[in-house]
Structure formats: structure tokens, C-alpha cells
Amino acid sequence: MARYRGPECRQCRREGLKLFLKGERCYTDRCAIERRNYAPGQHGRMRSKFSDYGNQLREKQKVKRLYGILEKQCRRYFRKASRQKGVTGENFLSLLERRLDNVVFRLGFATTRNEARQLVCHRHFLVNGKLVDIPSYLLNPADTIEPKEKSRKINRIVEALESVERRGVPRWLTLDKEHFKGTLSELPNREEITIPIQEQLIVELLSRQI
Numbered sequence: 001m002a003r004y005r006g007p008e009c010r011q012c013r014r015e016g017l018k019l020f021l022k023g024e025r026c027y028t029d030r031c032a033i034e035r036r037n038y039a040p041g042q043h044g045r046m047r048s049k050f051s052d053y054g055n056q057l058r059e060k061q062k063v064k065r066l067y068g069i070l071e072k073q074c075r076r077y078f079r080k081a082s083r084q085k086g087v088t089g090e091n092f093l094s095l096l097e098r099r100l101d102n103v104v105f106r107l108g109f110a111t112t113r114n115e116a117r118q119l120v121c122h123r124h125f126l127v128n129g130k131l132v133d134i135p136s137y138l139l140n141p142a143d144t145i146e147p148k149e150k151s152r153k154i155n156r157i158v159e160a161l162e163s164v165e166r167r168g169v170p171r172w173l174t175l176d177k178e179h180f181k182g183t184l185s186e187l188p189n190r191e192e193i194t195i196p197i198q199e200q201l202i203v204e205l206l207s208r209q210i
Contacts, residue, residue: 056205059198066195067096068113073136078206088207089199090190097188100127101135103145107175107182108164109157124151139184146181 050058064074081091096102101117104125110116117135119125125132126146127139139145147157161177169175170192174183 053205056201059201060205063093063096063197063199063202066113066197067099067102068117069096069136075206075209078202082207087190089203092202093190093193093197093199094188095138097193098139098184099135100125100132100137100139100145103139103173103182103184106170106173107145108161108167108169108177109145109147109180109182111156111160111163115156115160119147119151119154119157124148124154124157141184141186143184144181145183146179152180 060074064070069077077095078088078092081095082088084091097106101113101120104110104116104120105113109125110119120135120137121133123131123133124147126148127137128144131148147154151157157180161180164175164177170188172184172186172188172192174185176182
């Protein structure tokens, strides 16, 4: 199968930074990056020097692993970003941030993007009062996101909301924690995406391949 099924912490070590794939564990000293801050494998401790292409490929892999998307989806987002006005790299990241599963995670309804994707697929969330079970659904400004009435009692959602202060909610999102409701207030800006991604390297790579 195309989707990665191995140890999630191995992906963080491969990229050399926390991708927050294990939820609360990533905030403790049990995190793999804290214990073994080097690449996995027999030669992980050796210093690696990448070519220009290697650096571009690493950035693309980092984004795919972070947002949980496959190669075909990545290229589709890039094509859509390149047709929009503005900087292609920034448009590309903005599209990824507006995915429903990512917004559910950012609002604190789930501790990881993978968990958020599962909750969306299992039909636990409403967008503007309508059930949406497509994780890649793109949200627009003023859209509201909330769990169904019955789903608000699910322990995973309740526990995730209790720890949302530690993760923080981006400025482009508004969370009404008491009423289990979130709103996409505005489109995300590049300055508000704090993950260390060099999107220009991804643009340079994909612009030659598409």
C-alpha cells in the first residue's frame, strides 16, 4: 500500500524535527527526537550531505509526512497553487492548512492529524451544519467546524480539547471551546505557519516534474 505503516517516530527522526505525529508524547521527554536526535538506520549517526535535488526532495517528503498526503495529492495541490494569484509556495502551504483534517487538529479536536483524519472519515464533524466526511475538504473563511452533538461525548475529542492550550490555536482560527465550535476567520498567512518548511525548494522541484 502507498500509505506509510511503519513507526511514526521514525519519520520525525528522518526529517530531523518534530512532526507531532504521536500527540501528547511529542511534548514529553519520551519523544524520539529528544532521545535519539539522529536519522534512523545503521548509518544514522553519520553526517549526510545532500545535493540540491536531495534538499528539495527532503522538503517535499517533510510536507507529505507532516500533512499525511500522498504524492498524487501533493502534485494536485501544487498545480492548484500555481494557478492562483500570489506566491506559489505560500499558496501551496495555505491549501494544505485549509484541509478539514488539519483544521480539526489545529482547533484542538484531535491530538494528531492522523487522529483528526480518522474522526472526519468516521463522520463525527459538521461544516456549516452539514456532515462532511472528506479529510481533504477545503475550508473557506467564515466556515464553522464542530463535532456532532453525540460526538461531543467522545473521550478522544474531550481529552484533546482539554490540552489545546499547550498546543495553541493559530490566529486565523477561532475556537469556542465551551460550545465545541471553531471558525476559519481568515486565510492562513505564511508568517502564521511556524513549521520550518522551505516551500521554495518544493516549488523548484515540482515545477520541473509537472
